[in-house]
Every structure is written in C-alpha cells, then in structure tokens.
Amino acid sequence: MQSGVDEELDKNQINLSKLSEIQENNGELRIAKRMLSGLTPVEIANLINSSPPKNRRYLWEIIDQESHADILRELPEEVAAQFVETMDSRQVAELTEELDVDDAADILQHLPDQVMQQALAVMSAQNRARLETVLSYEEDTAGGLMDTDVITVRPRFTLDVVLRYLRRHEEIPPSTDQLVVVNSDNVYLGMLSMSKLLTSDPNMSVREIMRTDVEAIPVDMDDAKVAQLFEQNNWILAPVVNAQGQVVGRITIDDVVDVIIENAEHSLMGLSGDEDTFAPTMKTTPRRAIWLGVNLLTAILASSVINIFQDTIEKVVALAVLMPIVASMGGVAGSQTLTVVVRGMALGKIGSSNRKWLLFREISSGLMNGVLWAVTLGVLTAWWFDDIKIALIIGIAIIINLLVAAIGGTLLPSLLKRMGIDPALAGGVALTTITDVVGFMSFLGLATLFYR
Amino acid sequence: MQSGVDEELDKNQINLSKLSEIQENNGELRIAKRMLSGLTPVEIANLINSSPPKNRRYLWEIIDQESHADILRELPEEVAAQFVETMDSRQVAELTEELDVDDAADILQHLPDQVMQQALAVMSAQNRARLETVLSYEEDTAGGLMDTDVITVRPRFTLDVVLRYLRRHEEIPPSTDQLVVVNSDNVYLGMLSMSKLLTSDPNMSVREIMRTDVEAIPVDMDDAKVAQLFEQNNWILAPVVNAQGQVVGRITIDDVVDVIIENAEHSLMGLSGDEDTFAPTMKTTPRRAIWLGVNLLTAILASSVINIFQDTIEKVVALAVLMPIVASMGGVAGSQTLTVVVRGMALGKIGSSNRKWLLFREISSGLMNGVLWAVTLGVLTAWWFDDIKIALIIGIAIIINLLVAAIGGTLLPSLLKRMGIDPALAGGVALTTITDVVGFMSFLGLATLFYR
Numbered sequence: 003m004q005s006g007v008d009e010e011l012d013k014n015q016i017n018l019s020k021l022s023e024i025q026e027n028n029g030e031l032r033i034a035k036r037m038l039s040g041l042t043p044v045e046i047a048n049l050i051n052s053s054p055p056k057n058r059r060y061l062w063e064i065i066d067q068e069s070h071a072d073i074l075r076e077l078p079e080e081v082a083a084q085f086v087e088t089m090d091s092r093q094v095a096e097l098t099e100e101l102d103v104d105d106a107a108d109i110l111q112h113l114p115d116q117v118m119q120q121a122l123a124v125m126s127a128q129n130r131a132r133l134e135t136v137l138s139y140e141e142d143t144a145g146g147l148m149d150t151d152v153i154t155v156r157p158r159f160t161l162d163v164v165l166r167y168l169r170r171h172e173e174i175p176p177s178t179d180q181l182v183v184v185n186s187d188n189v190y191l192g193m194l195s196m197s198k199l200l201t202s203d204p205n206m207s208v209r210e211i212m213r214t215d216v217e218a219i220p221v222d223m224d225d226a227k228v229a230q231l232f233e234q235n236n237w238i239l240a241p242v243v244n245a246q247g248q249v250v251g252r253i254t255i256d257d258v259v260d261v262i263i264e265n266a267e268h269s270l271m272g273l274s275g276d277e278d279t280f281a282p283t284m285k286t287t288p289r290r291a292i293w294l295g296v297n298l299l300t301a302i303l304a305s306s307v308i309n310i311f312q313d314t315i316e317k318v319v320a321l322a323v324l325m326p327i328v329a330s331m332g333g334v335a336g337s338q339t340l341t342v343v344v345r346g347m348a349l350g351k352i353g354s355s356n357r358k359w360l361l362f363r364e365i366s367s368g369l370m371n372g373v374l375w376a377v378t379l380g381v382l383t384a385w386w387f388d389d390i391k392i393a394l395i396i397g398i399a400i401i402i403n404l405l406v407a408a409i410g411g412t413l414l415p416s417l418l419k420r421m422g423i424d425p426a427l428a429g430g431v432a433l434t435t436i437t438d439v440v441g442f443m444s445f446l447g448l449a450t451l452f453y454r
Numbered sequence: 455m456q457s458g459v460d461e462e463l464d465k466n467q468i469n470l471s472k473l474s475e476i477q478e479n480n481g482e483l484r485i486a487k488r489m490l491s492g493l494t495p496v497e498i499a500n501l502i503n504s505s506p507p508k509n510r511r512y513l514w515e516i517i518d519q520e521s522h523a524d525i526l527r528e529l530p531e532e533v534a535a536q537f538v539e540t541m542d543s544r545q546v547a548e549l550t551e552e553l554d555v556d557d558a559a560d561i562l563q564h565l566p567d568q569v570m571q572q573a574l575a576v577m578s579a580q581n582r583a584r585l586e587t588v589l590s591y592e593e594d595t596a597g598g599l600m601d602t603d604v605i606t607v608r609p610r611f612t613l614d615v616v617l618r619y620l621r622r623h624e625e626i627p628p629s630t631d632q633l634v635v636v637n638s639d640n641v642y643l644g645m646l647s648m649s650k651l652l653t654s655d656p657n658m659s660v661r662e663i664m665r666t667d668v669e670a671i672p673v674d675m676d677d678a679k680v681a682q683l684f685e686q687n688n689w690i691l692a693p694v695v696n697a698q699g700q701v702v703g704r705i706t707i708d709d710v711v712d713v714i715i716e717n718a719e720h721s722l723m724g725l726s727g728d729e730d731t732f733a734p735t736m737k738t739t740p741r742r743a744i745w746l747g748v749n750l751l752t753a754i755l756a757s758s759v760i761n762i763f764q765d766t767i768e769k770v771v772a773l774a775v776l777m778p779i780v781a782s783m784g785g786v787a788g789s790q791t792l793t794v795v796v797r798g799m800a801l802g803k804i805g806s807s808n809r810k811w812l813l814f815r816e817i818s819s820g821l822m823n824g825v826l827w828a829v830t831l832g833v834l835t836a837w838w839f840d841d842i843k844i845a846l847i848i849g850i851a852i853i854i855n856l857l858v859a860a861i862g863g864t865l866l867p868s869l870l871k872r873m874g875i876d877p878a879l880a881g882g883v884a885l886t887t888i889t890d891v892v893g894f895m896s897f898l899g900l901a902t903l904f905y906r
Contacts, residue, residue, distance in 0.1 A: 042667075044686075044687070048686065048803075051803060052802075052803040052804070052805070052808060053808065054808055054811035054812075054815075057808075165652065168649075168652045168653055169652065169653050169654075171653060173649070173653070174649035174652070174653060176631075176649075176688065176690075177631065177688075177690055178631070178649060179628075179629065179630070179631050179648075179690070196631075196648050196649075196652070197620075197625070197626035197628075197630060197648075199652075200617065200620045200621065200626065200648070200651075200652070201620055201621050201623060201625070201626060202621075215494075233711065234496075234500065235496070236628065236629075236708040238628075238629055238631070238690060238707070255690070255707050255708075255711075256688040256707075259685065259707075259711065259714060262711060262714065262715060263714060263715070279794055279795075279797070279798035279801075279803050279804065279812070280803075280808070280811070280812070280815075282815070283815050283818045283819050283822070286794075286815070286819050287818075287819045287822050287823060290787070290790050290819065290823060291823050291826060291827075293786065293790070294783060294786055294787060294823055294827055295827075297782060297783060297786045298779070298783065298827060298830070298831065301778060301779040301782045301783065302779065302834070304778055304782075305775050305776060305778060305779055308774060308775045308778070309775045312771045312772075312774075312775065315767070315771050315774050316768065316771050319764045319767050319768050319774075320764075321774075322760060322764075322767050322771075322773075322774035322777075323757050323760045323761045323764065324757060325774075326753060326756055326757060326760070326778060326781070326890070327750070327753040327754065327757055329778070330749060330753045330756075331746060331749060331750065331753065334745065334746055334749045335742070335746060338742050338745070342731055342738075343731075345731070346731035349731075350504075351500075351503060351504040351731050351732075352504070352731065353504070356504060356505065356506055356732070359506035359732070360506075360731070360732070363506075363732075363734070363735050363738070366735045366739075367735050367738050367739045367742065370735070370739050371739060371742060371743050371746055374743060375743075375746055375747075375750060378750070379750065382754070438778070
C-alpha cells in the first residue's frame with residue numbers, strides 16, 4: 003500500500019517529464035491531449051501548479067475550454083489569476099458565472115484593478131451585484147475567507163423535513179458536517195450536526211437537537227482570530243454573520259489551514275503563506291527585495307555599533323573573530339523564546355495574568371543556558387587565543403545577551419501588538435536587531451574597559 | 455457580534471486572574487469550585503493550558519475526580535501526562551479504560567517508561583491488548599496520528615440499512631464526513647460521503663454511490679506525507695490500513711493541523727510543534743540548549759574563517775565593521791529561497807523535471823537582488839568610509855553571497871533529504887552556515903587581494 007501512494011505522488015513528476023518532452027519536441031499534441039484526458043481536474047491542477055510558467059501556458063492551451071472553470075477552481079488564486087489575465091473581459095465575465103462566487107472573487111482580487119473593473123462592467127447586473135458584495139470584504143478578515151454557499155434550515159422543521167430538503171439539493175458542499183439554523187430573517191440561531199441529524203428520531207424538530215453554544219464568526223473578524231477559534235475548538239465548519247447577526251457565509255477548515263501556516267511561520271521574509279513555488283522571477287524578486295532592504299537597515303544599525311569600537315578592535319583583532327558568535331547565540335535564544343510566545347499569543351493563551359510567570363521562566367532558562375554556554379565558550383576561547391581576559395569577556399557578554407534575548411522575546415510581541423504591528427511578521431527582525439546590537443555592544447564595550 | 459467573541463477569548467484571562475487571586479489568598483475554595491462548575495471540559499482544559507504549573511496543579515486538585523477523564527481528553531498530550539504522572543498505576547489503568555484508546559495511548563507515550571509499564575501491568579488483559587497495538591506504531595507515522603473509532607459499512611448494504619445502522623450508533627465521532635466501506639475481511643474498498651448518503655435514494659446500495667478513487671493511507675506512512683495528502687486533497691477524514699489492506703483507523707484534519715504547523719515552521723530550534731507554552735524551566739532548558747550548542751558549532755566555524763584574515767582586518771578595521779552585513783544579507787536571501795523550496799517539496803511539487811527551472815529562477819532573482827543591494831550598499835559604504843575600494847569589495851561580495859544563497863537554498867534541501875536529514879529541521883542552520891562562511895570568505899578574501 004505504501005508504494006501505492008508513493009506512486010500517486012510520483013505520477014505528477016512522471017507526467018511532468020513526459021509533457022516537457024512532448025513540448026520540447028514541438029509535437030505529438032495528440033499524445034499530450036490524450037494524457038490529459040485521463041486526468042481529473044484536481045490532478046490537472048496539481049500538474050499545472052508543479053510546472054514552470056512556460057509549461058503552464060502550454061498545458062492551459064491544450065486543455066478543453068469547457069474544463070477551464072473546473073480546473074481554475076482547484077488552482078491557488080495567484081496561479082489561476084495568471085490564466086484569467088490573458089482572457090478578454092467578456093471571457094472573464096462568462097467564467098465568473100460558472101464559478102462559485104467566492105472562487106470568482108478570489109481570482110478577481112488577484113487581477114490588475116483595471117482588468118477587474120472591465121470584467122465587472124460587462125457582467126450581468128445580477129452577477130456583478132453578488133460579486134461586489136464578496137469583493138467588499140477585506141482579504142484578511144472572515145469575510146475574505148468565507149464561502150457563500152451555506153445550507154440553512156429553520157428551527158421548527160422536523161428532521162424528516164430537513165432530510166427531504168437535503169435530498170432535493172443536488173449537491174451538499176464539501177466539508178459540510180453541520181447545517182446552520184436561522185430564523186425567518188436569516189439571523190443565526192445555532193448549529194445542527196449532520197451526525198445528530200442522522201442518528202436522531204426523524205420526528206424531532208431541529209430546535210430540539212440543535213446546538214446553541216457555538217457562536218458565529220463576525221464577518222469583519224481578523225483571520226488570525228478565526229484560525230485561533232478553529233484550532234481551539236477543532237471546528238470543521240463555522241458560520242459567518244454580518245452586523246445584524248444574519249448568516250452571510252461559512253468558513254471551513256481547509257480555508258483556515260493557510261492562515262494557520264502563515265501564523266506558524268515565524269516570519270515570512272517577503273513570502274506569502276500560499277506562495278506560488280513557480281512564480282516568475284519578476285514577481286518574486288521585488289517582494290524579496292523589500293525584506294532584504296529591511297534587513298540591510300538593521301544590519302547597518304548593528305555595524306554602526308561595531309564602528310564605535312574600531313580602536314579596540316585594532317588593538318585586539320581576536321575581538322573581530324569572536325564577536326559574531328555572541329550575536330548569533332543571542333539571535334537563536336531570542337528566536338526560541340519569541341516562537342513560544344508568539345504561538346501562545348496566537349492561541350490566546352497568554353495574558354496579563356500569566357505573563358509574569360512566563361517572563362520568570364524565560365529569564366531562568368536564559369540564565370541557565372547563558373551560564374552553560376558562557377563556561378563552554380570561555381574555556382574554548384581561553385584555549386584558542388591563550389588569553390583568560392578575552393574568555394572572561396565573552397562569557398559575560400553571552401550571559402548578558404541571552405538574558406536580553408529572554409526578556410526581549412517575552413515582552414516584545416505584546417509591545418509590537420500594542421503598536422499595531424503583527425509580532426509574527428516583525429518580531430523576528432526586531433528581536434535579532436536587539437540581540438545583535440546588545441551582543442556587539444556588551445562584548446566590545448567590556449573589551450574596551452578591560453583592554454584600556 | 456465582534457465583541458461577543460472577543461469576550462469569549464478574554465473570559466479565559468478573567469477566569470485566570472480570579473483563580474490566581476483566590477489561590478494566593480489561600481481560600482474561598484467554594485468560590486473557585488463554583489466558578490469551575492459553570493465551565494465546560496473544553497473551557498477548563500483551555501484554562502489549565504493557559505496556566506503556569508503551580509496554578510495547573512491547584513486547578514486539577516479542585517476539579518471533580520469524575521470529570522478528570524473528560525478534561526484530559528481536551529488537553530495537549532504533554533500537559534495531560536503531567537497530571538497522569540502523579541497518579542498511581544491503578545488509577546492510571548482505570549483512567550485509560552474511560553478514555554478512547556488513541557487518547558490513552560498518546561498520554562501513556564508521554565509518561566516515563568517505568569510508569570507506563572507499571573500501568574500496563576495492572577490493566578485488564580483486554581485493555582492492555584488494545585493499548586499495546588496502538589502503542590506499537592511510531593509516533594511520527596500515520597499509525598501514531600490515527601484514531602481507532604472508524605465507522606465501517608459493507609458495499610452490499612442499501613443506504614436505508616446504513617441510515618438505520620447509524621441511528622442505532624449512540625454517537626458518530628466528530629469530523630465524520632465520510633464512512634469507510636470494507637469487505638467482510640475488513641479490507642478497505644472505498645469511501646461513502648455522508649452528504650451522498652443523505653441525498654441519494656435510500657434503496658440504492660453502498661456499492662453504487664461509494665467513491666473508489668480515494669486511496670487509503672498505509673499505517674507506516676510518514677506523518678509529513680500524510681499532511682501533504684490532506685493539503686492536496688482538502689480531506690477532512692482519511693482511512694488508515696495495515697499491510698493487508700485492512701482498515702485499522704482513521705485520521706482527521708484536526709490531527710493533521712499540528713503536523714502541518716511543524717512542517718511550515720522553518721526550523722523549530724529545539725521546540726516541538728505543539729510546544730507547551732507553560733512547560734517548566736527544567737523541561738524547556740535542555741531542549742533549547744541542544745540547539746544553542748549546534749548553533750555554537752556553526753558560529754565557531756564562521757569565526758575560524760574570520761580568523762584566517764586577522765592580518766587584513768588589523769590593516770583595515772572597517773572590514774570588521776562591515777563584514778556582518780555581507781553575512782546577514784546572504785542569510786536572509788538563503789532563507790527566502792529555502793522556505794519556498796522546502797514548502798514546495800513538502801507539497802510534492804518539486805521533482806527532477808522542474809528543479810532546473812527553479813534553480814534558474816532563483817539564480818536570476820538572486821542576481822537581480824544582488825546587483826540592486828550591491829549598488830546600494832556600495833554607494834553607502836563609499837560615503838561612510840570615504841573609500842571606493844572597500845565599496846567595490848563589499849558590492850562583489852554581496853553578489854557572490856546572494857548567488858550562493860540562491861543555489862544553496864535550491865539544492866541543499868534535496869541533498870539533505872537524500873542523506874536522510876529532514877530539510878525543514880536542519881536546512882536553516884546548514885544554509886546559514888554556508889552563507890556565513892561564504893560571506894566572510896569572499897569579503898575578507900577580496901579585501902586581502904585588494905589591500906595587499
């Protein structure tokens with residue numbers, strides 16, 4: 003069985019090699035088309051997603067136009083948008099009619115503003131109206147995450163009526179483990195689990211078995227908070243409501259996974275959570291350049307600290323050899339603390355009542371590791387440079403920097419948050435800047451005192 | 455509504471402050487107990503999870519013994535094990551009877567070996583047998599992730615029979631959006647979606663509407679691969695089979711989310727994916743010490759490169775001031791490439807057929823960013839140190855290091871993987887070591903040539 007699934011995964015690579023070959027030899031279009039016709043839309047989407055830009059365009063062109071919508075639905079938005087960009091406004095407008103409104107909105111959001119406006123202009127009034135509603139939500143809110151195809155039922159229905167109602171539905175959207183219960187004004191009342199629905203007496207009413215302890219998600223809630231609620235409650239599906247409490251959509255766990263990944267990554271360094279692996283150079287380069295620029299500024303700041311101590315370094319060159327070690331140990335220790343604290347904050351576990359304990363734990367841990375590595379490095383340095391003084395200096399500097407890393411890693415995230423800056427995004431750079439500056443400052447400063 | 459959910463999240467913090475107060479004043483036990491009695495097991499578990507060790511023990515002691523099992527089920531395994539450790543073997547044995555076998559196994563796995571063996575020894579033979587089966591799977595495989603409570607049905611059943619069978623079941627496990635279809639030997643045949651079951655004609659047979667295109671997960675599959683399959687296919691639930699193809703369990707998306715987080719984190723630096731925020735100092739310190747030790751080794755390696763160039767630095771101290779910038783820019787650029795490549799590999803998108811394209815993209819992107827920042831930094835340096843030579847040197851070194859970062863970031867992960875090392879875990883350190891060494895080597899080496 004193991005090999006069965008391995009084969010499944012490798013099929014992609016085999017298909018890719020075959021296609022590249024066909025394309026390079028500029029022919030056998032029939033073979034390529036026959037190959038594709040044996041694949042499902044999900045498989046074709048995976049194939050496109052694993053291909054460099056040129057092969058993607060080739061694949062796209064040889065696919066039957068009729069299956070375009072089915073494949074776009076399965077592609078990451080950014081990749082889908084690349085194909086839609088090449089269509090004319092009328093084609094885009096037609097396509098959006100075939101897609102679910104949330105998929106269509108996601109793709110439109112990735113198009114250049116002008117292209118999107120043109121497509122909206124040629125749409126039917128009805129299609130435009132439903133799209134504009136979804137487009138009006140910010141991308142990083144519950145509204146930006148949600149799907150709009152919710153199945154709602156009324157509390158007074160009997161389960162038998164619900165079951166017959168579902169049977170009339172052509173298809174229940176995937177990941178539907180709960181139905182949403184609303185009143186006649188579409189205001190959210192509670193949740194009805196499919197399991198309960200199946201296992202209860204069909205003559206009971208929805209009201210009798212629905213859960214009312216699950217709160218709905220406000221449409222303007224931050225997506226990080228949505229992820230937090232999903233993680234804490236192990237939800238598969240949650241309803242989304244507007245300011246009037248009316249149900250406007252649903253969020254499912256697969257929508258949330260990307261957000262969870264983005265929060266888990268310590269700092270994305272100019273990459274987005276669902277980064278397209280095969281984005282063209284001109285797309286990836288500017289994004290990364292910004293982050294490199296930020297890093298340059300912080301590196302220059304650290305360098306200007308070293309600059310102060312030029313005279314001392316000139317006297318004792320060994321300092322230049324050893325100083326990166328002090329900075330780097332502080333950087334790693336700081337990241338360790340920061341990771342735990344940012345993650346704990348994202349899960350809502352850290353507040354004023356336990357931050358003091360956490361700070362104490364981090365300081366003790368930092369002190370213990372500080373002493374351990376100060377002694378280790380001190381002995382090594384004494385042996386390497388045959389100089390007790392420099393061994394003593396580096397030991398003290400390590401302890402200072404690991405303590406600063408512990409304190410900074412614990413307190414910086416809430417400080418950043420209060421300043422309206424996302425600690426998951428900026429915490430890493432900010433803290434490394436601190437540990438670099440403190441590392442160089444303490445090590446070179448102490449040396450200046452000792453080697454006067 | 456927004457404030458409603460905010461309150462929900464803050465309730466934890468309010469409860470925590472109240473409890474700490476009660477505990478510190480050493481009394482009003484009644485008030486604390488009454489407070490807890492108003493909370494659900496999930497809420498109490500969240501409260502415990504957000505508390506430092508001392509408060510956790512206090513909470514645990516004042517909770518009704520009867521609800522212990524319900525609360526343990528909701529706690530992270532590591533935290534649950536802390537409480538179970540304080541029980542005697544007989545209590546542990548009794549507790550495992552109340553828990554689901556997978557929850558019980560997870561907790562047992564976190565106990566000291568001796569405690570676990572003693573508990574197994576006093577269990578009923580039946581309980582011990584079912585636990586030992588689950589304990590025999592490695593923790594980082596499908597077997598270690600799975601639950602064992604699978605609902606299976608036979609292909610010849612009519613849907614009506616299935617519905618009646620479900621109704622007899624007391625409770626369907628959460629996240630069940632699919633039933634597993636097996637033959638009389640319990641061998642996996644296909645999946646029956648709950649939605650299909652609800653919306654199809656009850657007189658049809660399971661065979662007619664089941665899906666047979668979903669492959670089951672082998673019990674020994676690596677958990678990272680399991681996560682990859684869930685992400686690619688947007689699964690909620692997947693069946694797990696043994697070597698004979700028999701269904702032995704099921705994995706649900708909430709089990710997989712932790713694995714996804716672990717894969718997304720670039721390097722955990724001595725932290726586990728579901729790290730307990732409030733683990734005591736003696737638990738966190740050794741784990742982190744190991745990673746700090748690894749970092750020390752790589753930092754010393756970089757320092758020994760600087761050591762070669764002591765004479766040059768003595769002549770031109772500005773080199774010591776500027777050299778961290780070259781290393782740090784390479785480190786960030788390398789991490790950017792590494793993140794994209796490791797993530798792409800985890801999703802099975804990168805193989806021999808497209809690695810060449812990816813390498814080309816990364817080199818072009820590295821070159822463009824290299825030239826951009828070489829010029830910027832060159833101009834800055836020329837102005838800062840009033841020295842064209844050093845500006846030229848740093849520019850060339852930046853370009854070299856960014857190219858090495860691009861090549862290393864693209865090729866290192868598959869190299870590590872072929873050596874049996876997890877690139878998500880070790881890639882970061884390995885690459886930073888390379889960019890540090892190359893950064894110092896190129897910058898100081900060029901300087902030695904230029905300033906001879």
